[in-house]
Structures are given as structure tokens and as C-alpha cells.
Amino acid sequence: MSTTSPSRGRLPAPWLCALTLCAFALQTDDFVIAGVLPALARGLTVSEAAAGQLVTVFSVLCAVAAPVAAVGTARLPRRTLLTTALTLFCLANFAVLGVRSYAAMLVLRVLAALAAAVALPTTLAAAAGLAPPERQGRSLATVMAGLTGAVVIGVPAGTWAGAALGWRAPFVLGGALGLAALLYVRAAVPELPPAPAVPLTARLRPLGRPALLCALLAATVAVLGNLLLQTYLAPFLHDLSGVSPGTLGLLLAVTGVAGIAGARAGGTLVDRRGAGAAFLTAAVVFAAATAGLALCGAAARAAPPRRAAAGRLGGRGLGGAARRTGPGAGTGRSRARASGPRAHQQRGLRRRLAGRRTRRPAAQHARPRRPADGSGLLRTGRPAALHRRRTPDSRPRRRSPGTGHPPALPTAAGRTLTAERSLASSALQGVGWTTMKYTQLGRTGLKVSRLVLGTMNFGPQTDEADSHTIMDAAQQAGINFFDTANVYGWGANKGRTEEIVGSWFAKGGGRRDKTVLATKLYANMATDDGKVWPNHDKLSALNIRRSVDASLKRLGTDYIDLYQFHHVDRDTPWDEIWQAMDVLVQQGKILYVGSSNHAGWHIARANETAARRGSYGLVSEQCLYNLAERRAEMEVIPAAEGYGLGVIPWSPLHGGLLGGALRKEREGGAARSGAGRSADALANSTIRAQIQSYEDLLDKHGLEPGEVALAWLLTRPGVTGPIVGPRTADQLASALRAVELTLPDELLASLDEIFPGPGPTPEAFAW
Numbered sequence: 001m002s003t004t005s006p007s008r009g010r011l012p013a014p015w016l017c018a019l020t021l022c023a024f025a026l027q028t029d030d031f032v033i034a035g036v037l038p039a040l041a042r043g044l045t046v047s048e049a050a051a052g053q054l055v056t057v058f059s060v061l062c063a064v065a066a067p068v069a070a071v072g073t074a075r076l077p078r079r080t081l082l083t084t085a086l087t088l089f090c091l092a093n094f095a096v097l098g099v100r101s102y103a104a105m106l107v108l109r110v111l112a113a114l115a116a117a118v119a120l121p122t123t124l125a126a127a128a129g130l131a132p133p134e135r136q137g138r139s140l141a142t143v144m145a146g147l148t149g150a151v152v153i154g155v156p157a158g159t160w161a162g163a164a165l166g167w168r169a170p171f172v173l174g175g176a177l178g179l180a181a182l183l184y185v186r187a188a189v190p191e192l193p194p195a196p197a198v199p200l201t202a203r204l205r206p207l208g209r210p211a212l213l214c215a216l217l218a219a220t221v222a223v224l225g226n227l228l229l230q231t232y233l234a235p236f237l238h239d240l241s242g243v244s245p246g247t248l249g250l251l252l253a254v255t256g257v258a259g260i261a262g263a264r265a266g267g268t269l270v271d272r273r274g275a276g277a278a279f280l281t282a283a284v285v286f287a288a289a290t291a292g293l294a295l296c297g298a299a300a301r302a303a304p305p306r307r308a309a310a311g312r313l314g315g316r317g318l319g320g321a322a323r324r325t326g327p328g329a330g331t332g333r334s335r336a337r338a339s340g341p342r343a344h345q346q347r348g349l350r351r352r353l354a355g356r357r358t359r360r361p362a363a364q365h366a367r368p369r370r371p372a373d374g375s376g377l378l379r380t381g382r383p384a385a386l387h388r389r390r391t392p393d394s395r396p397r398r399r400s401p402g403t404g405h406p407p408a409l410p411t412a413a414g415r416t417l418t419a420e421r422s423l424a425s426s427a428l429q430g431v432g433w434t435t436m437k438y439t440q441l442g443r444t445g446l447k448v449s450r451l452v453l454g455t456m457n458f459g460p461q462t463d464e465a466d467s468h469t470i471m472d473a474a475q476q477a478g479i480n481f482f483d484t485a486n487v488y489g490w491g492a493n494k495g496r497t498e499e500i501v502g503s504w505f506a507k508g509g510g511r512r513d514k515t516v517l518a519t520k521l522y523a524n525m526a527t528d529d530g531k532v533w534p535n536h537d538k539l540s541a542l543n544i545r546r547s548v549d550a551s552l553k554r555l556g557t558d559y560i561d562l563y564q565f566h567h568v569d570r571d572t573p574w575d576e577i578w579q580a581m582d583v584l585v586q587q588g589k590i591l592y593v594g595s596s597n598h599a600g601w602h603i604a605r606a607n608e609t610a611a612r613r614g615s616y617g618l619v620s621e622q623c624l625y626n627l628a629e630r631r632a633e634m635e636v637i638p639a640a641e642g643y644g645l646g647v648i649p650w651s652p653l654h655g656g657l658l659g660g661a662l663r664k665e666r667e668g669g670a671a672r673s674g675a676g677r678s679a680d681a682l683a684n685s686t687i688r689a690q691i692q693s694y695e696d697l698l699d700k701h702g703l704e705p706g707e708v709a710l711a712w713l714l715t716r717p718g719v720t721g722p723i724v725g726p727r728t729a730d731q732l733a734s735a736l737r738a739v740e741l742t743l744p745d746e747l748l749a750s751l752d753e754i755f756p757g758p759g760p761t762p763e764a765f766a767w
Helices: 014-034 037-044 048-072 078-098 102-130 133-165 169-188 200-208 210-241 245-273 275-302 334-339 419-427 464-476 496-505 541-555 574-586 600-613 636-642 661-666 676-682 685-701 705-714 729-740 745-754
Strands: 342-345 354-357 438-440 447-449 452-454 481-483 516-521 560-565 590-596 618-624 646-650
Touching: 014 078, 014 102, 014 133, 014 169, 037 048, 048 102, 078 102, 078 169, 102 133, 133 169, 452 464, 464 496, 464 729, 496 541, 516 541, 541 560, 541 574, 560 574, 560 618, 574 590, 574 600, 590 600, 600 618, 600 636, 618 636, 636 646, 661 676, 661 685, 676 685, 685 705, 685 745, 705 729, 705 745
Parallel strands: 452 481, 481 516, 516 560, 560 590, 590 618, 618 646
Antiparallel strands: 342 354, 438 447
């Protein structure tokens, strides 16, 4: 076999192509995995930081072990050594298909890194040994171009493969590339004799040369610069432009082709002009690139992150909210309601964003004007939808859940990215690039997200700053439906949660305007040493009036989108309740009315009374409903469907029982699982066996229990969306992934076998 390089104009020799493919495969295995770290963290149930250590371990071991391997294996035959290392590399990657634990994954990463540490210097040594002296520079540059190509192609290819086929796909892809390189090396690379014996001191002597030290420093800076660009530049450009991450990865990959050309040009320059000319040229190019990046960074910091006036997206996309000016700008209130917001519709993970200007339906957002005399009567009357009269034969038809227009992200007009927005964005790195889905709330025209952000933990368990971070993250992810209650904060701090939500609204940036706000009343709000004072609780007209004014003050807003009865009041007649609610609607303080913890016949009586009075009635019902607690299917959900109420399940994980409680118990992380309903239920051997079957079933499918429990609720008829109450941004990220999860029919059937529902009534309790 000829070991000479081809003449000008011909393809490279087969051995050179094989070695370049080998370098490409070995380097791709590192970068291809960085694109799927969030999915990998979910699959192994570890934090993203722990998942990132897998990449770090691979890189550090390669860097540390490669010089040692180059010296220690110098006396071994090159091709045999290379094929052995490639074999170990392939096995370590293909074995990922059977990995179920983080420890096993870490071991495989160590083995792959050691194999790469042996294979990389052997590849370069083989290239140097096979190339004639006059073409060594170009031959080595061609092999190095394989490394550069891996950096260029690895991140977008790994991200797309991981998104389409799962987090294990990039590892299998790396193993397949390694196998192809192994076969090519065996077929095209001749065996080389071992290198002659050279004392260790003689091998280390060249390290003291200034030129080599400068080369090592330049290579280190270049690699670190590329990692910074791939890691941080793409998300930043996404925030500015709204272009999908996959497309940005492709654009960055195209620019990286210059690196391949530069490697080839550098090798040619070394062959023809010497190393000095190559170093000087590299220094000039590096300085020019650094200056260009500095100028781009300065321009990006000075420019507002908006594209409202121009650009190919036509002023829409992520952060494409309409610019507001004037005294009302940034207040999140009446200016946007008067003119209508700009909304965008995210068509899918890789589709182009498109937007349209829409006007809000008058039934949802019309702000009735107060007369100049300050009286409670309205000039324009109630919104049109609230005049609609219900009759017994005019039950509304159900509306199936669908997707709607997600709200524009909160961005203050004319300002750069805020610290709050950046912090919220980092909290969502584990989500992937999801598309929130929307549906209409019951029979109304109000569009809400399929997940409802519950705020009960804000204050008691999550401080104000972290609560703001979670709300920013939720709104940026497309959640526009927030639920709270006047009593949240509990004890001496009743009302504290509403105050936290209000302080978040006060930050402006359209936060209030993009939020469908729901709060509740019923519980006693007296502060006199916990004494239950008369008329400070339940649903009397007096308490309704007092409660709504107090909630509006704490929330820092002038209206509530959905005002809910936290519990049924058996002492107050429905006529009195609806009279008080009609007054609030006429005053513009509330738009819709909902219930919580009501029986089916309570819903029927409430809405029949409302229909008789000409009121709009209840539009939603919050109830305890999840896989483990399905009694709501007997009466509550049928009544809600019949009267056009959207069902909003609370406690979708049943106090953590459906969130992998047994696995957390085994791993010693079941602090929350040891309290409340979860602990009581797990003490029951029958329920414990149910949960074990549930977790075993999902382990077979590679699914997370908490995400499946939420996704199951999204398949149930009549359900608007479950309430998720995250204490941290990581918990919010896990809940968001459930929106993208599609459960196959056979899995739904298996879930019904483990958690059978009560069946229809009256058959559930009669013949």
C-alpha cells in the first residue's frame, strides 16, 4: 500500500481519510453530548450540573491522559493500538443503551475518555509517520480539521438527534462514527513499526521551546473561546432574535467551516513558509477575531433586545412585544388593554415564528369605564359575555383543548435584558425548547395555558426573590394562568402570597397584562390572634366585598380575571352570592367567577340560580383529581362538563405520591414524601403496591413519574390544566416537560389497570 500523499488535484490518500474520520469521531463524542444535557439529566434523575460533569470528566481525562498515553504507548504498533482504542471507545458508547444509573454512566464516560486519550495521539503519530516530510504539515492539518469539524457539527447534530430520538441517541451516534472509523482504519491504514526508543528527558526537552509554549497557549485559548461561543452565544442570540436553537446551531456550524479551511491553510503555510510564518498569521487572525467579538459584544450591550420595528420576523418572536411609550409604558395595565397586545404563535420546535395583531375579545378584557361622579354604576355596562343568559335547554357545547397564541415575553420597552429575565432563562435550561399549549377556560373565550402556576408555596417555602424568578420563568415558558388565594401565606402571614405576586406585577414589563390572574376567598382572614371573627370568612355579601378589595390591594391590580370560591358555603344562599358577584362584575373588579372543592350538585345549583338571575355563572372548578384520586369522575367532572366549566385539578401528584415517591425513598431523598398524603398512603400496603407497579411501568418506558402524572391529566376530558406549585425553578422545568409528552394508548390502558377509576354513575354504586 502506498503511503505517499496524492498529487495536487486528487483526493487525499485513503489512510489520510481514515485518520481524519477517526479524529472526527473521537472529538464528536465530547461535543455531541453537550447538546442533550437537560434530557440526560432527566433520564438519569440527576441535576444538570451533575450531568455536565460527564462532559467535564471526558474532556479533562482526555487532556491529562493523552500526553501520558503518547509516551507510554510509543513502543507499541500504531495500527494495532489505534484499533484497540477505537474498539473500547465504541463499546463504551453503545453500552449507554443499557445504562439506568448515573454511576454506570460515569464509568462508561471514563472508559470512553481513556480510549480517546490513547487514540488521539496515536492518530496524529500515524499521520506523521505515513506522510512524506514535504507534506507532513498539510497531512497533520487535515487530521486536525477532523477535530474542528467535530466541534462544528457535533453540537447541532447532537441536539437534533437527542430531541428526535432521545438522550441516548448522541452516544449511539458517537459509537457508530467510531465503528466506521475502526473499519476504515483496518482497511486503509498500514501497520507502522514502533517508534525507536527515546529517553524521557529527550521527549520532554522540546516542551521548553517558546514556540511550542505559544502554540499550546493559543490552542487552549481557541478551544475555550469556541466552548464559550457554543455554550453562551447561541442562547443569547435566541433571546435577541427568536430564531430556534437548532437553526442557530446550524448557523454557528456554517461559520465554523472557516476553522477547517484555516487548519488546511495553516498546514500548507508550515510546509512552504515555515512555522514562524504560520504563528505570525495565526496571531494576526486571532487578534482580528478577538477585536470583532469585542465590537459585537459592545453593540449587543448597547442595543435593546427588540426587533419590533424591523427584521425578517416582522417585529414578532421571542421578545417581540409591541413597544409602548408614554406615561403608561411598562406599567402592565390600561395602555395595552386599550390598544391590544402583539402576540406570537410558536408553530413548533423548528418552525419559523410568526405573529399577528389581535384584539382581545370584549368579553374577556373590556375595561368598563367608571363615571365621573365616582359611583359604582357603569356607563358601558357589563362585558358582553357576562350578559349572556343561561337557560336549562341552552347548555354550552364542550370545547376540546387546543393550542392558542402564547403571550409575548416580558420585556421592558427600550431596555436591554434585565437580570430577572436572565435568571429566569437560566432556570429553564433544563426544559428544552418546549411549545406551550393553550385552551379556552370552560365555555368562555378566555385562552389559558395547559399548566396553571400555583403560588401556595410563595412565602412559606419560597422567598420573594425566588418566587419572582419562578414567575418570570413560567411566563417566559408560556404559562399565562396564575392561581393564588387570599389565605396563602397561612397563619400570621395570611395574604403574604398575594403580596409577593403583587410586587412581581409592580416590576412592569407587561407582567400583569400577560397574566390571567385567579385568586380565591372563603377562609377567615381575621388577624386578632387567630380568633375566628364573624363575617371575616365564607361567602356573605359583606365578606365578598371586603375580601375582593383586600386582594386587589395586595395584588397591586385593579381587576381579577377569575375570582373563585375556595369552598362551598352551606349557610349563604346562592342568590345573595350572585348578587354580590354581579356588583363586582359591574364595577370591573372581576371578570369571571369559579369554584373550588364543590360537589357536582353544588355546581348545578349555583349555575341554575345564576341562569335564573341572568348571571353568567361558574366557569371553572378546582378539585382534587389525579391518577390516585379519581372520585371526581363520578359527579364533579360530569357536572362541570355539562355546565361548561373548565376543570382545574389541584394536587396533581397527590402530595408527591405520584412523583416517584418510592424511588426517592430508596435514594434517601424522600423528605417531602415522608409527610402528608404521601406518607399516609405509603403506609397502606395495597397503595404501596400500586405505586410500585406504577413506577416499574414507567421505568420500562424510560419516563418520569411526575411528568406522566401531569400528562395523564392533560388527556382527561374537561380538564383545562393542572395546578403545579413549584418551590424551585427546577421543579417548574420538570412540570413544563409534561406538556410535550404524548402518552400512547397502551400506556394509558396500563395506567387505568393500576389506578382504576370509579366508573360512571349511578353504575358505580348501583346496578
